[in-house]
Amino acid sequence: MASSGQVSWKLEDHPKLPKGKTIAVVVLDGWGENKPDDYNCIHVAQTATMDSLKQGAPEKWRLIRAHGTAVGLPTEEDMGNSEVGHNALGAGRIFAQGAKLVDLALASGKIYEGEGFNYISESFEKGTLHLIGLLSDGGVHSRLDQLQLLLKGASEHGAKRIRVHFLTDGRDVSDGSSVGFVETIENDLANLREKGVDARIASGGGRMYVTMDRYENDWGVVKRGWDAQVLGEAPHKFTNAVEAVKKLRENANDQYLPPFVIVDEHNKAVGPIVDGDAVVTFNFRADRMVMLAKALEYQDFDKFDRVRFPKIRYAGMLQYDGELKLPSHYLVSPPEIDRTSGEYLVYNGIRTFACSETVKFGHVTFFWNGNRSGYFNPELEKYVEIPSDIGISFNLQPKMKALEIGERARDAILSHKFDQVRVNIANGDMVGHTGDIQATTVACKAADEAVKMILDAIEQVGGIYVVTADHGNAEDMVKRDKCGQPLYDKNGQLQILTSHTCHPVPIAIGGPGLGPDVRFRNDVPDGGLANVAATIMNLHGFVAPNDYEPTLIQVVDN
Numbered sequence: 347m348a349s350s351g352q353v354s355w356k357l358e359d360h361p362k363l364p365k366g367k368t369i370a371v372v373v374l375d376g377w378g379e380n381k382p383d384d385y386n387c388i389h390v391a392q393t394a395t396m397d398s399l400k401q402g403a404p405e406k407w408r409l410i411r412a413h414g415t416a417v418g419l420p421t422e423e424d425m426g427n428s429e430v431g432h433n434a435l436g437a438g439r440i441f442a443q444g445a446k447l448v449d450l451a452l453a454s455g456k457i458y459e460g461e462g463f464n465y466i467s468e469s470f471e472k473g474t475l476h477l478i479g480l481l482s483d484g485g486v487h488s489r490l491d492q493l494q495l496l497l498k499g500a501s502e503h504g505a506k507r508i509r510v511h512f513l514t515d516g517r518d519v520s521d522g523s524s525v526g527f528v529e530t531i532e533n534d535l536a537n538l539r540e541k542g543v544d545a546r547i548a549s550g551g552g553r554m555y556v557t558m559d560r561y562e563n564d565w566g567v568v569k570r571g572w573d574a575q576v577l578g579e580a581p582h583k584f585t586n587a588v589e590a591v592k593k594l595r596e597n598a599n600d601q602y603l604p605p606f607v608i609v610d611e612h613n614k615a616v617g618p619i620v621d622g623d624a625v626v627t628f629n630f631r632a633d634r635m636v637m638l639a640k641a642l643e644y645q646d647f648d649k650f651d652r653v654r655f656p657k658i659r660y661a662g663m664l665q666y667d668g669e670l671k672l673p674s675h676y677l678v679s680p681p682e683i684d685r686t687s688g689e690y691l692v693y694n695g696i697r698t699f700a701c702s703e704t705v706k707f708g709h710v711t712f713f714w715n716g717n718r719s720g721y722f723n724p725e726l727e728k729y730v731e732i733p734s735d736i737g738i739s740f741n742l743q744p745k746m747k748a749l750e751i752g753e754r755a756r757d758a759i760l761s762h763k764f765d766q767v768r769v770n771i772a773n774g775d776m777v778g779h780t781g782d783i784q785a786t787t788v789a790c791k792a793a794d795e796a797v798k799m800i801l802d803a804i805e806q807v808g809g810i811y812v813v814t815a816d817h818g819n820a821e822d823m824v825k826r827d828k829c830g831q832p833l834y835d836k837n838g839q840l841q842i843l844t845s846h847t848c849h850p851v852p853i854a855i856g857g858p859g860l861g862p863d864v865r866f867r868n869d870v871p872d873g874g875l876a877n878v879a880a881t882i883m884n885l886h887g888f889v890a891p892n893d894y895e896p897t898l899i900q901v902v903d904n
Contacts, residue, residue, distance in 0.1 A: 353685060355693035357888035362901040365887030367859035368759055368809035370800050371768040373435065374793055375428060375706055376775025378818020378849035379409050385824040385832065387778070387786040393794035395801065399813060399854035405865035408873075408898070409850035412817045416874030418443035418681070423486060424631070425846040428709050428775065429668040431816030431875055433681070436688055436714035438879030438894035441681035445485065445492075445630045448663060451678045452495045458503050462661040462677040469624035469659045470504040476619050478511040478575060478638070479628035479663075480553055481527045484518030487558075487631040490527055492663075494534055496628060501543045509548035509617030510535070511575045513557055514591065516600025524600045528588050547587040548617025549574040552603035558634035560845070562649075568637045569650040574605040577653055578615030582606035625660045626677065632666035633845065639666055639673045668713065683716030685891065687879035691766065692722040696886055699758040700727070702770040703747035704734035709816070710770040728764070730754055740776045741785035745792035748773050752796030759803040765886065771796050774820035781842040783823050790820055801857070810857040810885050814878060818847035853878065855885070855899065867900045 359365075374396075382389035388396070400407050413419065413426035417434045418441050430443045442450060451457035466475065477496065480488040497508065510531060514524035531547065538545040551557065557571030574580040584590035584606055594603045607615045619625060625642060629635045641647060642660045661675040692698060702710045711729050712719055721727045732747045732754065740746060748771050758767045773789035780786070797813060804811045824832040825841040833841040855864070870877060873896075880890035880897040890897060 355690060357690055357694050357883065357890075360884055360887050360889050363861075363864070363884055363887050367885065367887075368762070368764065368804065368807050369766045369882060369885050370755065370759060370804050370809060370811045371766060371882060372797055372800055372811065372813040373432070373710065373768075373770045374774055374797070374813070374815040375709075375770055375772045376778050376817060376819030376846065377790075377793070377815035378412070378821040378847050378851050380818070380821035380847070380849050385783065385822060387783060387820045387823055388774070388790045389821075391787045391790035391794065393790055395794045395798040396813070396852070399856065400852070402854060402856060404868070406856050407852060407854045408866050410814070410853050410877065410898070411872060411874035412815065412851045413848040416440065416872075416876065418446065420445040420485060423848070425848055426817035427632070427846060428706065428816050429680075429713050432709040432713035433683060433716065434875035435814075435816065435878050436686045437683045437716055438687050438876055438890060440874075440876045440895065441683055443681060444664070445489065447678050447681060448492055448630050452492060452499070455499075457677050458499055460677060460679060462675045463503070465675045466624035466626060466659045466661050467504055469622055470506060473622040473624060474507040474509055474617065475500055475505040476509045476511060476548070476575070476617065476623060476625045477628050478557070478625065479513065480515055480558065481512035481524065481531065482515035482519050483527070484515055486518040487634060488629045490530065492630070493531070493628055496626070497534055497538065497545070501538050501541070501545070506543060508535075508538070508543060508545040510546070511549045511617070512547065513551060513553045514600040514603050515553055517553060521599045521601070522595070524591050525588065525595075528591050532588060546616055547608055548615070549580065549605065549607045550587060550590060550603070551605035552598065552601045553634070554601040555603065556605045557638055559637055560633045562637060565637065565649040568641055570605045571638065572641055572650070572652060574607050576619045576656065578607055578618030580605040580607045583609045583613065585609060619656050619658060621657045623656065623658050625658050626663065628663050630663050632664070635662065636666050636672065643673050668708070680717045686714070686716040686718075687883060688715045689722050690891070691883065691886060692726050694888060695726070696765045697763060698727045698766045698768065699730070699755075699764040700768045701730040701732065701751055701754045701758070703732040703751060703772055705776055706770040706772040707731040710768055714768070739780055741780035741782035744773065744777045744785040744789040746773050746776065746789065748792040748796040749799070752799035755800045756803040759800070759807055759809065762807065766882075767800075769800070778819035778823065779844050781823065781844040783842070786820050786823060804857045808858045810855065810859040812853065812855055812878070812882060812885065814853040814875075815851035816875065818849035818851060819845070821849055822847050853898065860885075861901070863902045864899055865902060866898055870896055870898055873898050
């Protein structure tokens with residue numbers, strides 16, 4: 347058993363809901379709700395099982411929030427993801443993620459005590475600390491004040507030589523604001539130099555033209571940044587960063603400034619990244635840092651010619667991809683999540699089976715359990731990982747392992763050995779990320795078939811099902827204008843969307859074990875993923891802890 351400390355693990359019996367029902371918990375990865383059109387792969391796939399569940403609205407089917415503040419992210423513009431989604435689903439409470447975590451770590455000083463900072467600080471004696479990221483106070487990808495605090499803190503913790511490689515914004519903030527941001531940082535760096543720290547700006551460029559591409563749309567963007575930041579090479583050279591931005595803005599806006607490097611009196615770049623240096627990417631938002639992280643970290647890399655691959659100590663502000671474990675070092679750890687629903691239920695005797703394929707196995711176990719590895723009680727739990735296809739893109743095998751997961755869940759349900767059978771079906775997300783609309787449609791159909799297999803088993807044992815999702819993806823596969831119409835590029839080609847979305851996700855309850863008087867409440871209109879844990883606890887016959895987000899269900903007296 348996990349260490350219980352002073353926690354009272356005994357859950358109160360629910361006054362109206364019985365124990366002893368087998369509960370199937372199905373998480374469809376990347377399965378949001380959106381208006382039906384040709385680019386909604388869930389709609390096109392004709393997902394009969396999921397469509398039938400929708401007929402239970404509003405009493406047995408509804409939508410819940412899976413992005414932004416509902417999962418601990420800073421703003422409503424922040425897409426959900428599988429990591430924060432499963433954290434919320436399992437924890438039953440909303441924990442700070444992203445920028446909020448960074449704020450807390452900087453304010454407390456914990457950022458300088460963690461493994462990530464200790465790792466990069468090994469380079470401080472002889473090497474340079476390079477800070478790469480978006481110079482902006484927009485708060486979407488980064489924040490200027492966080493960079494300022496990091497500069498101050500790093501210098502106080504041993505960094506003797508610091509180089510800043512900034513990317514101008516003009517997208518999340520007004521165009522032209524970059525000049526003021528650069529002046530602010532230049533002033534901070536001048537103050538550090540007065541204290542004996544060799545601190546300077548080394549390179550720059552506009553976010554949409556340099557470094558910050560996403561979803562492998564254009565590796566040339568990352569290469570332009572690499573050439574300036576790592577090689578110290580760029581088409582424009584200046585001795586002063588403020589002058590550089592002002593000059594380059596004569597022919598481009600902040601978003602699209604061409605790359606430049608700062609040079610000394612000998613026309614030599616002042617801050618290329620070399621062997622022995624430390625690098626921190628200070629964006630807290632992941633999507634536009636993942637590609638650079640791959641270039642900085644992966645030994646085997648073929649997206650562009652790096653020319654040099656310096657031996658550095660690299661850390662992200664956060665870990666940008668929990669599935670890829672990228673980067674492997676980071677300054678701010680995931681939230682400390684305690685007393686998850688999984689732990690409570692095991693302490694109350696609930697026998698649990700959890701299953702997914704490799705790419706999402708960690709989500710239905712590790713992230714569900716509050717970023718905790720292993721079992722709470724191996725005598726009551728069984729986790730099954732089905733190996734994902736390797737060496738091919740998921741759109742080439744869009745059915746993935748959906749049916750195998752369905753079969754394992756079915757068998758676990760019919761075995762009567764488990765009280766909860768929990769699965770993640772990955773197809774909508776993993777195939778959706780490829781941008782292949784036809785393949786994603788096949789993927790959604792396969793996921794729907796797996797759900798049917800599980801629901802049929804629940805029917806046989808008189809159990810209850812809870813079907814939901816962790817975030818959107820497959821329900822919208824095109825970029826859209828402000829009116830919601832599909833966007834096309836200058837060549838008339840449809841602009842494919844490969845990212846997650848901010849759409850809500852469905853949740854459905856049912857099965858022969860669910861009493862006819864159980865239905866969704868109508869007084870939790872803004873319910874999100876964190877409300878699901880209390881809901882599941884109720885269906886197991888327990889009342890959730892007082893500090894959990896409210897349950898989504900009620901028992902109506904007839």
